[in-house]
Amino acid sequence: MPTPSLVVVDGMVRTQAPDRTAEAVAFHKGRVLAVGATEEIDALAGPETHRLDAEGRVVLPGFVDCHTHAARLGEMRFRQDMSNAPGKDEALQVLNARAQKTPGDGWVIGWNWDETAWSGEGPITPEDLDGVSPHHKVLARRVCGHRIVVNQAALDALDLDRSTPGIETDEDGNITGRLSEDAAVQAWEACAPAHETCVKGLKLETRRLAEMGITSVADTAGRREIRLLTQAAQEGWMLQRSGLYVKDDLLEHLEGLAMGPLSGPWCSLLGVKIYVDGSIGARTAALREPYADEDTRGELLHAPEEIADVASRAADLGLQLKAHAIGDRAIDAVLDGLEQADVDPALRPRMEHVEMLHDDQLDRMRELGVTAVMQPNFVGNWQRPGGLYEQALGEERARRMNPFRSVLDADVPLAFSSDGMPYGPLYGIACAVDHPNPDEALTVPEAIRSYTRNAAYALGDEHARGVLQEGALGDAVVLDEDPRQAAAIDEIDVHATVVGGQRIV
Missing domain, CATH: 2.30.40.10 (Urease, subunit C, domain 1)
Known part of the structure; x- marks a missing residue:
């Protein structure tokens, strides 16, 4: 030997x-x-x-965090983290201090704010950001990433197309500065930092992930993320193995190259990502019934027929489908789309988040071979009494969120990840074990398995990783x-x- x-x-x-x-x-x-x-x-x-x-x-x-945004860690390091602000006033003060150090009329960018952690002060508004600085371009991204708020100077600079989904207008038709989904993505990309800045930041952040015991990650990848993570793999400085799920708008390029799965020791192409709804925090997750605090059922971003088209085209290339679906209406749409596409269960389609699952949906997931990729940290973040779920959905629906035990009992594969909110497998494991609904709690061995071998299963690699x-x-x-x-x-x-x-x- x-x-x-x-x-x-x-x-x-x-x-x-x-x-x-x-x-x-x-x-x-x-x-x-x-x-x-x-x-x-x-x-x-x-x-x-x-x-x-x-x-x-x-x-x-090593822990396998199978739903991350690790490539974005580098750029985030050079933007203002607002997660530690105890209230809205303090969050705005942090941005104001950043503005004082930013020359001219440059961008002042904050991220990771969460109004549900504050004492009833409500979310950040465009007017709040005008108060931070009327001259600088100020942008504040909510923790979920599905809602961005900008001040007037930023709005003028962005010059958004009014037809872009996710642009909020007032009764006079004026754009308000509250952006969600496609409009939020467009705004975020418009102020992206230089590639060299992202490289510098990720070289620092990859060690922080290693210090948490994370040895594999899987990223949703647009052009910038693909460039960054493939460079990291080629140069050998990334400390985690990376799996890439390209955004669905890049699928046609893969088809043009007839490019299916690519496996490497440090970076692999695994599948295609589609966003079917938004988030609970932004009130854009697509629900069967309206939110408790707003007269809306959220936003269904793709109909079942569109999901079926993406799933079929990905399957033709041998690629996994990775579908973001938080609300029960979005989950229905993904299951309908997979049934229409008749995707081979051997491709292990994934559904991300699936926070609002029902028993009838679990039965369909099992039959279709769908893996539930869930984030136990969301339990600790938002499922405690008085938290986001209770505010947005009411007590009854909040109690049923993140039904980990039900997933396992239904013989649906359960994989854990963080979505980067925050990173930390041990925090996630603790949240799964201490679920506020005891009927949905896991044992410690079950939670560990979901963050190791089960997470590797979601990547199609359970014989080599997580074991x-x-x-x-x-x-x-x-x-x-x-x-x-x-x-x-x-x-x-x-x-x-x-x-x-x-x-x-």
Whole structure:
């Protein structure tokens, strides 16, 4: 047997392979060489082998965050994070301070604000941003990414086409500065930073993800994201393996190249992403019944026939469909579209978020082979008493949101991810275990599996990722505490992260 480059010994190795635990694991040429007892693995080591003594700590496969926006982390690093503002006044003060440091009439861009974390002050308005600075172009992006607010100076600079979906107008037909969905995307892209800035930021942020034990990510990718992540893979500085799901408006380019799945050790093309609705926070998630606090059922961005067209065309290239669907009406539309397209379940179509699931939909998902890619962090963010879900949907519907246990009981594959709101698998696992609706809570092992092997299943790679077994990719995380016993799972420190058989943290 070859000599390993690294051995991790004297641990509690929870391999995520059925009925298999161990004490140690050996790595060679980027993959798992052997799993077994410490004495057996130590015997494989040679003079050049690095030895990591876990000292009884838990060893897991590296966390697989299968729905991220990692490519955007670089640019976000150079924009104003508003997530720590305790109220709207403080959020506006942060932007004002940024404006004071911004020369001329340049852009002042804030992101990650969430009015549901404030004390009834309501969302940021265009008038609020006019008050921040009447001269600078000020833009504030809500945490969900589906709502952007701009001041008049920014609105003038953007010169938006009135026909763009998501532009709000007042009773006189004037554009208000509140933008959602397509209009929000257009505004965000219009003030994108230079590519070199994104590279610089992502080089810093990739280490932060590694420090959380994240070894694989999967991004929705437009042109900028494709350029950035493929460059990272070619130059070898990205510390996570990246899977790309290109936006549906790029599908015709893939068809022109007859380009199907592309698999590489650090960057792979996996599928096509389509947005079918918006978000609860922006009141654009498409619901069967109106919101509790607004007379709207949200926005259905694509009819079933359009979803079927994208699904069929992706399937013709051998690519997965990745459909964003939060509200129950959007979930219905995706299921209708998949039935019309008659997509082979072997392609493992994915539905993202699926926060408002019903039993009848779960039955259809199982029959169609759909994987539920959910974000347990949303439970901690918005499903607590008095939170966003309760405000927007009322108590009864809020209680039924994010039904993790129901998904598993229906034999629908359940994969966890963060959507970057915020990153942190251990936070997500803690939220899934401490679900405010006990009937929908998971056990610690179930939650861990959803963030490892099940998440790898969503990427079509469960035999190589999310599992520590011979021949699998050499990605692992060592935790300072056992999640099964820790008083606070989200406060557990990552002791070490291994990617490709090398310790990087």
